[in-house]
Amino acid sequence: MRDICKTKCTFHHYNILVNFSMFSLVKNSIINRNILPLLLRRSCFVTIRSFSNTNTLYIEEKNKIIHEDKKDVISPALYAFAARMRLDFSDPKILLQAVTHKSFTNTNLPPNKRFKELGERAIELYITEYFHMKFPLLHTNYLEKIVNIYNGIGTLSTFGSEIGLKYVVRWNESTDLFSSSVEDQSESTDENEYLYESRKIFNKIGHVMAQTVQAIVGALYLDKGPNSAQKFVKDYLLSRDLDIQQLYDVKTPKKDLSALMRRLGREPPISRLLFEAGRLTKEPIFVIGVYSDTEKLAEGFGSSLKMAEFRATRNALLNYYFKEIKDFTLPSAIDTRQKQMSYIPTKVCDTPAS
Amino acid sequence: MTLTKTLIPKAKNGVGAFVFSCRKIEFNYCERSGSSYGMIKYLQNHLIPFAKINPQIEIVVTPRPSKHPIVTGTYMNLKQKQICVKNKNPDEIAEIVQLIRDNTGVSTKKRFKKPVISTTKSIRGIWSPFHTRPHLI
Numbered sequence: 126m127r128d129i130c131k132t133k134c135t136f137h138h139y140n141i142l143v144n145f146s147m148f149s150l151v152k153n154s155i156i157n158r159n160i161l162p163l164l165l166r167r168s169c170f171v172t173i174r175s176f177s178n179t180n181t182l183y184i185e186e187k188n189k190i191i192h193e194d195k196k197d198v199i200s201p202a203l204y205a206f207a208a209r210m211r212l213d214f215s216d217p218k219i220l221l222q223a224v225t226h227k228s229f230t231n232t233n234l235p236p237n238k239r240f241k242e243l244g245e246r247a248i249e250l251y252i253t254e255y256f257h258m259k260f261p262l263l264h265t266n267y268l269e270k271i272v273n274i275y276n277g278i279g280t281l282s283t284f285g286s287e288i289g290l291k292y293v294v295r296w297n298e299s300t301d302l303f304s305s306s307v308e309d310q311s312e313s314t315d316e317n318e319y320l321y322e323s324r325k326i327f328n329k330i331g332h333v334m335a336q337t338v339q340a341i342v343g344a345l346y347l348d349k350g351p352n353s354a355q356k357f358v359k360d361y362l363l364s365r366d367l368d369i370q371q372l373y374d375v376k377t378p379k380k381d382l383s384a385l386m387r388r389l390g391r392e393p394p395i396s397r398l399l400f401e402a403g404r405l406t407k408e409p410i411f412v413i414g415v416y417s418d419t420e421k422l423a424e425g426f427g428s429s430l431k432m433a434e435f436r437a438t439r440n441a442l443l444n445y446y447f448k449e450i451k452d453f454t455l456p457s458a459i460d461t462r463q464k465q466m467s468y469i470p471t472k473v474c475d476t477p478a479s
Numbered sequence: 480m481t482l483t484k485t486l487i488p489k490a491k492n493g494v495g496a497f498v499f500s501c502r503k504i505e506f507n508y509c510e511r512s513g514s515s516y517g518m519i520k521y522l523q524n525h526l527i528p529f530a531k532i533n534p535q536i537e538i539v540v541t542p543r544p545s546k547h548p549i550v551t552g553t554y555m556n557l558k559q560k561q562i563c564v565k566n567k568n569p570d571e572i573a574e575i576v577q578l579i580r581d582n583t584g585v586s587t588k589k590r591f592k593k594p595v596i597s598t599t600k601s602i603r604g605i606w607s608p609f610h611t612r613p614h615l616i
Contacts, residue, residue, distance in 0.1 A: 201537045202503075208534035209499050279487045287490055287555055289502045364495025365488035366598055372486070400609040412609050 197221060197232055206293045210361075212341070214348050223344040226296035226333050237340035244343025247351070248276050251358040251457070258453045260369070261471050262446050265478055267372055275362055278335040284361065285334030296333045355457060370443055378438035382415065382422075385445065388477075392418035394441065396434045399424060413437045446476065489598065499535045500583040503553040504576065507543035514565035518548035521569040521576075529573070533580060550576055554584030 227236035346354035400412040413433040414424040425436025508515040547565040
């Protein structure tokens with residue numbers, strides 16, 4: 126049994142964890158006789174976890190085992206995680222460092238803070254660049270909000286729990302390292318509850334997971350280069366679906382639309398009633414279209430004329446500012462001279478800051 | 480009211496990269512009972528090739544004395560699926576493990592009632608009486 130404890134760790138490990146009892150009733154149990162030699166022959170790393178606690182001799186053995194236990198051992202869960210996310214670093218210790226939070230002291234590795242700083246900036250860059258190109262006419266404050274959503278603790282911790290990061294991060298729950306603002310943010314209104322995957326994203330493990338995601342991106346940037354980090358951000362974070370138009374918050378759309386038409390040098394907007402039903406009943410419907418000299422900008426429905434006009438003007442503003450570009454080249458994708466020659470930049474946004 | 484503090488983009492698995500849904504498979508067997516015989520043969524012969532092909536799944540093997548052998552899959556939505564493989568051949572167990580591997584944690588009942596899950600409600604839009612052509616004689 127001792128020889129098995131000292132099994133050498135090789136580079137390519139299996140994701141197998143074998144539990145066997147220290148003092149099993151059957152001396153030559155099937156697992157000891159058949160499986161372990163197979164594993165040893167392939168120089169697998171076998172984790173020992175005993176499950177029977179009744180034997181007193183076992184307890185002595187267990188205490189001895191703990192002293193021989195190595196620090197910074199890469200668990201099968203971490204190997205499975207690396208394979209799942211298709212991360213292959215040049216040194217497995219890099220990944221181990223990236224998932225080590227600073228609160229975890231039982232290690233010889235430095236924590237993931239440095240990776241996190243780099244990764245956070247890299248994520249911000251790639252997400253900002255993407256939305257900058259995708260929505261060329263968007264106000265800057267909405268662009269900022271979008272980037273904060275994607276790079277925020279909510280998204281990153283939800284993403285972390287979706288990829289199984291909870292079982293891979295190395296951290297310790299200690300109150301002094303986490304600020305009291307964590308508890309303040311944990312309240313969530315009921316109307317927004319459906320937007321959460323689970324309600325427990327703003328607690329400590331959420332913070333740790335968000336930092337770990339940023340650290341992994343940072344580690345990828347350092348180890349494999351910026352293209353690799355960009356691919357990670359694009360594959361996992363930018364593929365997430367966010368309804369941008371939900372963010373639009375406008376109090377006086379009619380006024381804003383008039384100002385916009387004036388700025389663009391077009392005819393002032395006029396609302397025209399397109400369809401209506403049940404005007405004198407309890408539930409009328411009006412459909413109003415907003416026109417700029419025979420060109421229909423947008424239409425909106427409502428149970429009163431004012432409401433319909435509000436919706437119509439708001440939709441007109443949305444159609445303009447939130448216009449989406451489908452095909453574009455990201456500036457960070459220009460890495461050869463040929464691409465540099467053929468790159469056509471988009472028109473710079475002329476929406477004034479609000 | 481803006482919802483920036485609480486808005487979280489929805490995950491779309493497969494659009495960018497695919498995150499494999501089965502996180503961990505746990506095998507429990509008994510060393511002495513007869514119902515575990517097939518399971519033991521599976522563990523000896525078929526398990527390691529399976530683990531090689533699926534490096535993204537964490538595999539745990541634990542003896543569980545005096546109980547029937549079971550295979551438990553843990554998924555990314557924190558749900559688990561358990562199948563008892565008592566008195567089964569290694570080939571049948573291999574099929575069952577493949578089933579557990581291919582599964583997501585979504586319950587079969589839910590999946591049966593709502594086979595299509597989509598963020599877009601309809602392709603051609605919801606019908607509106609105001610946008611149909613009026614009937615002409």
